Amino acid sequence: MKKIFLLLILLFSPVFANSDLQDVGIAKYAVLEALADNTPLREKPDENAKRISHLFKDSVLFADKQNDKYYRIDLNNNNYAWINKKLVEVQAIIPEKRFENIEKISFKENKKKYQFNIETNSISAYEFKEKNNNLDFTLFDNRYDPTEIKVDKINKKFTLPKAIENDFKIQYENDKPIFGYDISKDEKGYLIEIKKAPLINAKKPLKHRIVVVDPGHGGCEKGACAFNLEEKKLNLQISKKLKKELKRKGAKVYLTRTKDKQVDLYKRVEFAKEKQADLLLSIHQNSLPNPKYVDKKHGVGVYYYNDFSYPLANKIQDNLLIATNFKDDKVNHASFVLTRPTAQPSVLIECGYIIRKEEALKLADKKFQKIIAKAIAKGCEEYLREAFLIMPL
Ligand SMILES: [Zn+2]
Incomplete structure (x- = not known):
């Protein structure tokens, strides 16, 4: 008897687990806009779940599922994130995701940092991912055509996508620990800044810091x-x-x-x-x-x-x-x-x-x-x- 009961639980548990997840409407996607700056995009539908990033006001997101409190955001390649429903407004229900095209990328560096300017018309979800000394930056739902857009004098620590993909990614490989990174936004798009490792004075490591x-x-x-x-x-x-x-x-x-x-x-x-x-x-x-x-x-x-x-x-x-x-x-x-x-x-x-x-x-x-x-x-x-x-x- 016990065994049968266990089997039943096992058989039905995936159904139970997803039972509170519903479609967003008659078409596949709900287009959402973030209501304020610093809107947390989370790994799970939970207030204590890890924050993937903090979105800018008016960021556009595509939700494919929902429960009573959260929308599930489709970040492409079977990658999902969650956003509290109170923090967004539904703009439309659409059958297909919309992708933006990145128009221009420029790269600069000085003694203290590396800088990327990314020109695009969208305000989208993004993510920085640390992997020891390395850092991946992803701008979701933004396509970049490497045959159309050339980036001059890019430092060889950085890799950009070799082909058109649904998300734009900058990969940063470094032999020193990460010392800081940030994203900001202006009318033209985004500014990505990655701090260089500082030059340290052995006797006075805090000198000039x-x-x-x-x-x-x-x-x-x-x-x-x-x-x-x-x-x-x-x-x-x-x-x-x-x-x-x-x-x-x-x-x-x-x-x-x-x-x-x-x-x-x-x-x-x-x-x-x-x-x-x-x-x-x-x-x-x-x-x-x-x-x-x-x-x-x-x-x-x-x-x-x-x-x-x-x-x-x-x-x-x-x-x-x-x-x-x-x-x-x-x-x-x-x-x-x-x-x-x-x-x-x-x-x-x-x-x-x-x-x-x-x-x-x-x-x-x-x-x-x-x-x-x-x-x-x-x-x-x-x-x-x-x-x-x-x-x-
Ligand atoms: Zn205190």
């Missing part, structure tokens, strides 16, 4: 509060000490706020971009939504989102553990506005738990703050040295 330090919260956003301490204040105090320490090691440092004021999260990210940051460090003190578990979670933790930010997070965590003697709250993968940027390695540092008395008292102590600042700066130095320094043979 631009670091943006972000003191978390501010103004009416106090952050976590405990024992008469406010997180926003500790964040600013530690950030100022960190600025001093980084400057001493040769870096050029900017703070996203120098006073007790509220700053929008995306403005902080924009600020790092404007300053052409090499590193983005967001400073916080931790707490728990439910302080009942205060005995279980404590110590220092560093958060990252993109793979190439992991080595920086790891070095900072190593140094903070040694310097503070706090418990190891680990290097964690987490999707925050300040960990998601790709323009530079970006990490969020939780120096300790403000809701634990013994940690809070230390975090508020000026001498201890200096110890924290020194450890973070040392972590940055070690990351740059190990990732980018070519050792003489």
Whole structure:
């Protein structure tokens, strides 16, 4: 009896799994437009699923299926993504996908970065995919004819499609770790920027590096509060000490706020971009939504989102553990506005738990703050040295 039951489950489970997926209408595709900038395109129909990319406002997408909350986006070659229905508007129902033609591509490079200008009339879904040191950029639903469009002086680290395909792809192969990449849009199309590996001074790895330090919260956003301490204040105090320490090691440092004021999260990210940051460090003190578990979670933790930010997070965590003697709250993968940027390695540092008395008292102590600042700066130095320094043979 049991066996038959199991067999029935096995037979019908694919039907159950897909039962909530429906067609989008009488024709095959729904044409969708993204309602705002930073619209997340996800790997699965789930708010916590990995973000494939952040779409620009008015991006056009083609959905072939839907459930109650999400559209499934057809990204060609049996590749799918998902978008929350609240974030898009249906423009039309059509039988065939429309493809745009790329009109022009130009390539430039300077000391710090490589740049591609891609001229096209569409605003489409795109994706950057990291594979160790290599990076693939895909602009979906855009066709490029290599016999028609010539790209001059392209660096040999890059490969463009050899034939017309439904998506346009730039493949970047490098022998050094990724140091940052980004996409922006203007009236003509897209600007793709890929940062070059920095030239590192062995004794002073932070020399000439631009670091943006972000003191978390501010103004009416106090952050976590405990024992008469406010997180926003500790964040600013530690950030100022960190600025001093980084400057001493040769870096050029900017703070996203120098006073007790509220700053929008995306403005902080924009600020790092404007300053052409090499590193983005967001400073916080931790707490728990439910302080009942205060005995279980404590110590220092560093958060990252993109793979190439992991080595920086790891070095900072190593140094903070040694310097503070706090418990190891680990290097964690987490999707925050300040960990998601790709323009530079970006990490969020939780120096300790403000809701634990013994940690809070230390975090508020000026001498201890200096110890924290020194450890973070040392972590940055070690990351740059190990990732980018070519050792003489
Ligand atoms: Zn915080």
